[in-house]
Amino acid sequence: MAKYKNVASDIIERIKKHEFKDIGKLPTEDEMIEYYNVSRNTIRSALKTLTSQGVIYSRQGSGFYIRQRSNDNCIPITGTNGLTYDFPHNTFTNVVLSIELLKADEILAKKMFCEVGDSIYFCKRLRILDDKKFALEFSYYNQKIVPYLGKEIAEKSIYNYLQDNLKLKFGFADKHISAIKLNKEQAELLELETGDPGLVIADTVYLDNGMMFNTSQVIYNYKYANFYAMAVR
Amino acid sequence: MAKYKNVASDIIERIKKHEFKDIGKLPTEDEMIEYYNVSRNTIRSALKTLTSQGVIYSRQGSGFYIRQRSNDNCIPITGTNGLTYDFPHNTFTNVVLSIELLKADEILAKKMFCEVGDSIYFCKRLRILDDKKFALEFSYYNQKIVPYLGKEIAEKSIYNYLQDNLKLKFGFADKHISAIKLNKEQAELLELETGDPGLVIADTVYLDNGMMFNTSQVIYNYKYANFYAMAVR
DNA sequence: AAGTGGTCTAGACCACGTC
DNA sequence: ACGTGGTCTAGACCACTTC
Secondary structure, three states: OOOOHHHHHHHHHHHHOOOOOOOEOOOHHHHHHHHHHOHHHHHHHHHHHHHHHEEEEEEEEEEEEOOOOOOOEEEOOOOOOOOOOOOOOOOOOEEEEEEEEEEEOOHHHHHHOOOOOOOEEEEEEEEEEEEEEEEEEEEEEEEOOOOOOHHHOOOOOOHEEEEEEEEEEEEEEEEEEEEEOOOOOHHHHOOOOOOEEEEEEEEEEEEEEOOEEEEEEEEEEEOOOOEEEEEEE | OOOHHHHHHHHHHHHHHOOOOOOOOOOHHHHHHHHHHOOOHHHHHHHHHHHHHOEEEOOOOOOOEEOOOOOOOOEEOOOOOOHHHHOOOOOOEEEEEEEEEEEOHHHHHHHHOOOOOOOEEEEEEEEOOEEEEEEEEEEEEEEEOOOOHHHHHHHHHHHHHHHHHHHOOOEEEEEEEEEEEEOOHHHHHHOOOHHHEEEEEHHHEEEOOOEEEEEEEEEEEEOOOOOOEEOOO
């Protein structure tokens, strides 16, 4: 791993251990250069990483300070690891409602940045968190990138399968957030009433080589869904 | 302005002019070093800025590529400029429902990171976009930082006032996103039905010196509100 | 093998805060 | 005036892609 990433992880560890708690301020760059025995730019790369993660912020002429945030029970909206990763302490059950291999029509082809007629997996899942009906997911995967998708995979974690077995590396994603009134079918699956709110997040996910491989629409149960986002300098 | 920021803006301009459209790829770093007559690190700072903005992405050993995104009519959730900025082509009307100067009780003090008894402005606004009842805003400002807040300011743009008149510089913000069922009062103001969905975004906003100065809860009309967020490497 | 981005170093000067 | 972060330069080597 790169030096600056090691430095960044180590600083996070030290923050978690409350090593700087009394002042809420990190050591100066020069002190960290000494401590880690690396160049100034390496320290600055590490600090820049932590700044964009919302862990710290800087005041020119003054120093780097630790941010205090309360994100209990919140899902980071900019995360690309999937819910299984976001809730390590809970048990997630996935009820696979259907898996189909579709031929893309014009609308789907546009959505998936692919050709008309390309094979696309369509997977419908109900995602249950500790007996709570948490979310309803409608997800599409390009078969060129995901050659096979079966019930046994979708019942566990699709994202773990893609990363660990297919060795896919995620690059970036676009997300659209809105709210809807649930129809009868959606409401029944989420054990809510027709017309109740649903928090909708539509994703378009790309690999690190820039190829789009997945779009999904997830309707979250408004009683449990709580997301957080950050705006940073 | 810093060189790398100028380079970044210029690259954005060139992308908008479709200068690289045929290949969707930027010139190599060496070519840009030549073109802009700056060092490699300066070019790389500019490219890093654009990458974190979601404008481009990089493939090691290959090059920098332009991202295509469709964010029509969407509000960037990580924006800190306020709605007036996000909708430059529309007319925003703000109906000021109330402005009060409160003494912080324990709950409010905790929310505002201030002392019990501190003076806090509380402002309730209905925000209307081209005759559409767009959002209902409940916003708190610490009087230590915002000494005065009046109806004449809140009817225009509070954020413009803070930036232009008080010369405040925004640093970063935390946001929490959820969905609720509207109660009778909220629904009437937004011209919706009781029990209809509301998309809620709760903000905690900090100045660039790390001081928290504003929290707000905004209930968006689900018929119009459409936000976007990005996850980037 | 050549091209291109990713990391790292050493050193310089500037801008802002603090005292 | 001094300390601290922000920007910039020149040069080196590594990792990955492309041919």
